[in-house]
Amino acid sequence: MVSCNDYLDVTPESVWESDSFYSNQQEAEIALAGIYGVIAHDSAYGQGLILLNAGADEDYYNRRANENWGVSLFRNTQSDDESFNLWTNQYKAINLTNLFLESLNRSSIESDEVYNALVAEARFLRALCYFNLSNFWEEIPLRLSSSKSQGDNNEPAAALLDIYNAIVADFTFASENLSHPADATYVPGRAHKLAAHGLLARVYLKMSGYPLKENYYENVIAHCEAIINDGYHGLTLGDGTNGYRKLFLDIIGGTYNPREVLFEISFQNLRDQGIFDTHGRYGSLNGLNFGSSANLGEPNGYSQAGVYPTLAGIYDRTNDARYDWNIPSYKRTADGDITTIKDELNIRDFCPAKYRRWEPLDYADIFVEGTNESYVVLENSESELNRNFTSVNFPVLRYSDVLLMYAEADNALNSAPSSLAIQYLNEVRFRAGLDDISIVNPVVVSDKQLFFKELVDERSRELCFEGVRRHDLIRWELLDEKLSQVKNIVEGHPSFSASNADHQSILRGPNNFDINKHLSLPYPLIEVSINQALDQKDEWK
Numbered sequence: 001m002v003s004c005n006d007y008l009d010v011t012p013e014s015v016w017e018s019d020s021f022y023s024n025q026q027e028a029e030i031a032l033a034g035i036y037g038v039i040a041h042d043s044a045y046g047q048g049l050i051l052l053n054a055g056a057d058e059d060y061y062n063r064r065a066n067e068n069w070g071v072s073l074f075r076n077t078q079s080d081d082e083s084f085n086l087w088t089n090q091y092k093a094i095n096l097t098n099l100f101l102e103s104l105n106r107s108s109i110e111s112d113e114v115y116n117a118l119v120a121e122a123r124f125l126r127a128l129c130y131f132n133l134s135n136f137w138e139e140i141p142l143r144l145s146s147s148k149s150q151g152d153n154n155e156p157a158a159a160l161l162d163i164y165n166a167i168v169a170d171f172t173f174a175s176e177n178l179s180h181p182a183d184a185t186y187v188p189g190r191a192h193k194l195a196a197h198g199l200l201a202r203v204y205l206k207m208s209g210y211p212l213k214e215n216y217y218e219n220v221i222a223h224c225e226a227i228i229n230d231g232y233h234g235l236t237l238g239d240g241t242n243g244y245r246k247l248f249l250d251i252i253g254g255t256y257n258p259r260e261v262l263f264e265i266s267f268q269n270l271r272d273q274g275i276f277d278t279h280g281r282y283g284s285l286n287g288l289n290f291g292s293s294a295n296l297g298e299p300n301g302y303s304q305a306g307v308y309p310t311l312a313g314i315y316d317r318t319n320d321a322r323y324d325w326n327i328p329s330y331k332r333t334a335d336g337d338i339t340t341i342k343d344e345l346n347i348r349d350f351c352p353a354k355y356r357r358w359e360p361l362d363y364a365d366i367f368v369e370g371t372n373e374s375y376v377v378l379e380n381s382e383s384e385l386n387r388n389f390t391s392v393n394f395p396v397l398r399y400s401d402v403l404l405m406y407a408e409a410d411n412a413l414n415s416a417p418s419s420l421a422i423q424y425l426n427e428v429r430f431r432a433g434l435d436d437i438s439i440v441n442p443v444v445v446s447d448k449q450l451f452f453k454e455l456v457d458e459r460s461r462e463l464c465f466e467g468v469r470r471h472d473l474i475r476w477e478l479l480d481e482k483l484s485q486v487k488n489i490v491e492g493h494p495s496f497s498a499s500n501a502d503h504q505s506i507l508r509g510p511n512n513f514d515i516n517k518h519l520s521l522p523y524p525l526i527e528v529s530i531n532q533a534l535d536q537k538d539e540w541k
Helices: 004-008 025-039 042-046 048-053 081-103 112-137 160-177 193-208 217-228 240-253 267-272 321-326 363-367 399-414 419-431 442-446 448-463 469-475 479-491 501-506 508-512 525-530
Strands: 059-061 261-265 305-307 330-332 338-340 358-360 375-377 394-398
Touching (some): 042 048, 042 081, 048 469, 059 508, 160 193, 217 399, 321 448, 338 363, 399 448
Antiparallel strands (some): 261 394
């Protein structure tokens, strides 16, 4: 993004016409900031992706009185608002990007280097949007030029390989022309070349799995190596095993952590620059329960996402520092008592803790009854806390993901993990306070399938609630198996009761899932009604 002064120096206009805009670099920067603002909206990274990414084996919609969050409950239809909102948001950003690329005048930019960097940033954002769309819908219309008339909307779904090739082309150009995050010209919060390499690795990993299932593992390794060998990025280590906590305290508090976070959606930063229509709800919708407070200035938590006991079950609860951070252990009641959460099937309290907006001032209060017990606000609280929206940033890509992607690709390519793959898995484990996997479980590092199963669990332990699990399970063709596992574990839980409506509500997703329909979303009804070239998928007609 650009500085506040950049905005103040420009005469406000209600509509920027393409033939009069982009007349200099400053206007181009403002246009790019506007595209960031679109994808940070409620429809996408602000809220929509919380709703759409739930429902795998990590978290679920926990309000049993209604069936909102339809995609997470696998009860969505062609008329589902949440998926339609993401569809329109991402195509809006894509159209703005296409307009930017068509309108940017080379002669108005000071150098080829700056011009190419501006183009690269726009293409990075377009690739990100197309990757989100293809993850949820698979084949989609591929629009690489701006819409100029209603007829331009009539675009059929492109072949999946064509979509991936377009995404790869955009991210590749970005990796070659964006600045390095260590450069003096780099602005924190914006795309950079190493983030493009990381997302290229993620794209190639997806292309290697369902539904394309081609072998691109060498490409994954190459782009991970570009980041690892560069040396700029690394894990946040903090003081010993507290590095994971420190990382998320930075993310929650709005502090940039460029060492580990390669790319994030920065809601507070966008609002600070005058882009007010950015709605982050991390820690509110999917955070720790703060009771039923309606008081302004308190770190309210709606806690609409419940944590499946399957996630809690894959942690070493004694030694893994991530367990205490990611899995809830306490809540605050309406009268201010901070108390423990003991029942994993308590749908109103057993909610994600990763993006917590608060924590007890004295953790001893968890174990004693009291009222109005003190807490600490973790969120950036320079301005009054908002009941609905938060300033908690969303990490799109972290360095630990790069290490785990390398390990996965290496294991798949070589039919067993190499020493580097084991090393990179261990780096993630060591930061969490765990011992060498080769010592703890030596059979895992000698077998391709066992190492893969370890990575399946490790990615969830490390990256839960960061918007990757649903897509991981789909590309691995494991979503059906993992949802069946959720059902078995919930029904086998000591506190489960078949007559308990709350417990039955936990099983809505696993019970509704149909592998013949729910690996991708239906095209929005409005889209297929307007787009005369797009036919609805057969399984959704």
